[in-house]
Amino acid sequence: MSAWNPQGPPQQPHHPQGPPGPLVPPQPQPYPYNVPPHQGGYPPQPYPYPYPPGYPQPAPRVGVFRRMWRAGGPIAIARRVFRPSRPDRVEDAVVARIQKIRTYVGLGAVLWVTYSYKLVDSASGAASDRLNDSWITILVLAVTFPVFIGWFVLLARPPARRQLLRRAAKPSGAVLAIIGGVAVFPAAVLSGLADGKLAVNPVMAVxxxxxxxxxxxxxxxxIIYGMGLSLLHVFRTADIHETVPPVLTLTLVWEMALVNVFTGSYTGVPLxxxxxxxxxxxxxxxAVxxxxxxxxxxxxxxxxxxxxMR
Known part of the structure; x- marks a missing residue:
């Protein structure tokens, strides 16, 4: 139930044997494994192999460390933090595919120009430039995000404002997470961790x-994986509303164009x-x-x- 759908999910028609409830899709029935094949089933099989078709297969065993890494590793946590997760969100596979293709084509064009016109001396320099560009984009997006969301909420009618603010909590957390992750490195330099100044005794050395x-x-x-997800999902702003990511992306890309003009990007390239x-x-x-x-x-x-709600 939300401000856009006050009636809640569709209900089943009333039946005298029980109260109405939310619509539940029918569950697929497993193949019978104790019925002869000519009757549409499969005879029982010895444990553990082979399992008849349709019989639930046992999950492969996973070690303790791998389970811990899958649950608390950086990639798993980044997916939870930076991917949209609103249950009733509309997902369009065609749109996601076009966005990925556009991203790969744009990155390929930039790398081609970089190497064709010798804008960097090595592959590490190109990777460093692209990482710097991504970080600048993240910073611009982090600054644009609260201003855009503030105006978006103010323009909404009062019935939708509270729910929009509630939905903006996780995207705001994603912004803080990427900034906090990057802040670890200057903190390590300022605290003396990077140059070993904290290792004053054996315990501190460990x-x-x-x-x-x-x-x-x-x-x-x-940070690296989170930056990619942040740019792809626009700080998971689809959790607020499905129309927010394309509008915010449109605003961000023209801001970055102005930044590139004033910073003199691609100097040395033909006009x-x-x-x-x-x-x-x-x-x-x-266009996208x-x-x-x-x-x-x-x-x-x-x-x-x-x-x-206008």
Missing amino acids: VSWLLTVATLVWVLPF GVRIALLLGGPLSVT SYWELRRLRTNHGLTLRGAL
């Missing part, structure tokens, strides 16, 4: 070593190629964003005005 290993093994993968790089990304993202909004309206009945 503690410093453990903190350094944890930073490299856990924090660094969490025509530079204009294509500066405008190609924003124009393609704009408008197409996504149109697809949400025509296929799922979701509009920006509907999100604001």
